[in-house]
Amino acid sequence: xxxxxxxxxxxxxxxxxxxxxxxxxxxxxxxxxxxxxxxxxxxxxxxxxxxxxxxxxxxxxxxxxxxxxxxxxxxxxxxxxxxxxxxxxxxxxxxxxxxxxxxxxxxxxxxxxxxxxxxxxxxxxxxxxxxxxxxxxxxxxxxxxxxxxxxxxxxxxxxxxxxxxxxxxxxxxxxxxxxxxxxxxxxxxxxxxxxxxxxxxxxxxxxxxxxxxxxxxxxxxxxxxxxxxxxxxxxxxxxxxxxxxxxxxxxxxxxxxxxxxxxxxxxxxxxxxxxxxxxxxxxxxxxxxxxxxxxxxxxxxxxxxxxxxxxxxxxxxxxxxxxxxxxxxxxxxxxxxxxxxxxx
Amino acid sequence: xxxxxxxxxxxxxxxxxxxxxxxxxxxxxxxxxxxxxxxxxxxxxxxxxxxxxxxxxxxxxxxxxxxxxxxxxxxxxxxxxxxxxxxxxxxxxxxxxxxxxxxxxxxxxxxxxxxxxxxxxxxxxxxxxxxxxxxxxxxxxxxxxxxxxxxxxxxxxxxxxxxxxxxxxxxxxxxxxxxxxxxxxxxxxxxxxxxxxxxxxxxxxxxxxxxxxxxxxxxxxxxxxxxxxxxxxxxxxxxxxxxxxxxxxxxxxxxxxxxxxxx
Numbered sequence: 001x002x003x004x005x006x007x008x009x010x011x012x013x014x015x016x017x018x019x020x021x022x023x024x025x026x027x028x029x030x031x032x033x034x035x036x037x038x039x040x041x042x043x044x045x046x047x048x049x050x051x052x053x054x055x056x057x058x059x060x061x062x063x064x065x066x067x068x069x070x071x072x073x074x075x076x077x078x079x080x081x082x083x084x085x086x087x088x089x090x091x092x093x094x095x096x097x098x099x100x101x102x103x104x105x106x107x108x109x110x111x112x113x114x115x116x117x118x119x120x121x122x123x124x125x126x127x128x129x130x131x132x133x134x135x136x137x138x139x140x141x142x143x144x145x146x147x148x149x150x151x152x153x154x155x156x157x158x159x160x161x162x163x164x165x166x167x168x169x170x171x172x173x174x175x176x177x178x179x180x181x182x183x184x185x186x187x188x189x190x191x192x193x194x195x196x197x198x199x200x201x202x203x204x205x206x207x208x209x210x211x212x213x214x215x216x217x218x219x220x221x222x223x224x225x226x227x228x229x230x231x232x233x234x235x236x237x238x239x240x241x242x243x244x245x246x247x248x249x250x251x252x253x254x255x256x257x258x259x260x261x262x263x264x265x266x267x268x269x270x271x272x273x274x275x276x277x278x279x280x281x282x283x284x285x286x287x288x289x290x291x292x293x294x295x296x297x298x299x300x301x302x303x304x305x306x307x308x309x310x311x312x313x314x315x316x317x318x319x320x321x322x323x324x325x326x327x328x329x330x331x332x333x334x335x336x337x338x339x340x341x342x343x344x
Numbered sequence: 345x346x347x348x349x350x351x352x353x354x355x356x357x358x359x360x361x362x363x364x365x366x367x368x369x370x371x372x373x374x375x376x377x378x379x380x381x382x383x384x385x386x387x388x389x390x391x392x393x394x395x396x397x398x399x400x401x402x403x404x405x406x407x408x409x410x411x412x413x414x415x416x417x418x419x420x421x422x423x424x425x426x427x428x429x430x431x432x433x434x435x436x437x438x439x440x441x442x443x444x445x446x447x448x449x450x451x452x453x454x455x456x457x458x459x460x461x462x463x464x465x466x467x468x469x470x471x472x473x474x475x476x477x478x479x480x481x482x483x484x485x486x487x488x489x490x491x492x493x494x495x496x497x498x499x500x501x502x503x504x505x506x507x508x509x510x511x512x513x514x515x516x517x518x519x520x521x522x523x524x525x526x527x528x529x530x531x532x533x534x535x536x537x538x539x540x541x542x543x544x545x546x547x548x549x550x551x552x553x554x555x556x557x558x559x560x561x562x563x564x565x566x567x568x569x570x571x572x573x574x575x576x577x578x579x580x581x582x583x584x585x586x587x588x589x590x591x592x593x594x595x596x597x598x599x600x601x602x603x604x605x606x607x
Contacts, residue, residue: 004437004439004440004443005440005455006455007453007455084434087433088433089433089434218452218453219452220453221447221452221453221454222452224436224440224444225444225447227432227433227434228432228441228444229430231396231425231427232427234395234396234416235394235396235420235423235424235425236420236444236445236447236448236500237416237417237418237419237420237421237447237448238416238447239416239417277434277435281435281437281440282434282435282436282440283436283440285453285455
């Protein structure tokens, strides 16, 4: 039997990747502008605030690192799924208007009096962004669904047009905001993982993202076949409509969660699935979990660089993902494409 | 025994009527060729037979059960479809593509069991594609790719096999190769094979029965001898044809305006 993905190989790859993720989480949590000692952390919080600074720094960092993992996992996984159902390797989680919808929601929130990035741990902005994302995506889906038979093309077109329109509105709105709000709006639009979240928010978002990824993983074999086209997948016994709706709505849902927590972090959703495909092959049964895991790893590393590279000054993580993601991906592309062409 | 019963079948795309009152019964183990000019409804009929389109009037029964009452997965265990070959968007290997055929028999992750693997390997060998099992589909030639899609259809292990112009872009050797392969599957696995084709001569050579679709929604159904009559072919296709016969097999050559008439 020639090589294909077996259950055993898939499970081994997933376990190895999870171990790598744990190691990266550990390293990134102890890395920072102020070094902390793990033995101090293990002593616990102490009786009063300020008793154990190391513990406090640790708890801030670990929540930021975990949020990075969830956001990265959601973006990369949703990128892989959208590339499959749109049959378009250039698709990313933002292609169907999620980004501009969330952006518009967030900018509207920031224009409201009394709401800033740090107000209530960013909860109002997150809520606005989430609502904006879900409304836009439903709008794009309905336009795509009701116009014409070739749904993929009309979906993509609807997404592009709505993205362009909302981006113009966002620009217009940033022109009228006050200067101190402008900076935080720009920060949000460039993608930024916030320092502090309510732990209940972190926990519930993490749960939803993981559940979403598991559901997408369960339809991954259908996604393999859907990339061959609608006729082919029906001929192989796939309920194409149902698979598409499940894939689309859960990808949109986890992306909306990610965007509402961290703004528009680019590159992760496009590049991570491609990198995994180049290394491990195109089988979605493995691509989806591995994209999620390495998406988390990639974003946490990028965010660690974003908060440490320039001392106290923090960069938006979206800048780092583009700066290190781009060249890294080009290297992968050059290496593995050559391997494939030699195999021919 | 009839494996497919088509009764009073009609279909239209809005204003344009494509098929009208088609009644045909197809015996188990038959090799049927569907021929006709462009736009006569060959592919539409094929799409109706595989359940992709719903009949506007009339009915189609597969194994004495209405095609519309089949669940999509259940139907995929009855009918496999081969369309014109293409390069998939993502780089799947030959084995990966052929393995997808086992999906209708497996759970949601669809990892093949030992017996599935056996069927996959057999189909690869039967179609002579085992030699490039590990190669990417995009790196093969058109003819090789078409054989891979036929291997996938065989691995689907269905009693009925539908093909839409399986040889249209292939050279002569590969055309014959594909039809030999299909004939082999018909005899060895007792499959019912229905192929839409533009190639009347290959249809005449290989098919047990021919369905000739007219541009005016008429049709003729029967053995190649009955259907492939010179005047009829000329009329339906709107071109003068010359007829020949070699060891009881008929063939036609279309006659162009610039051919010299030696009287």
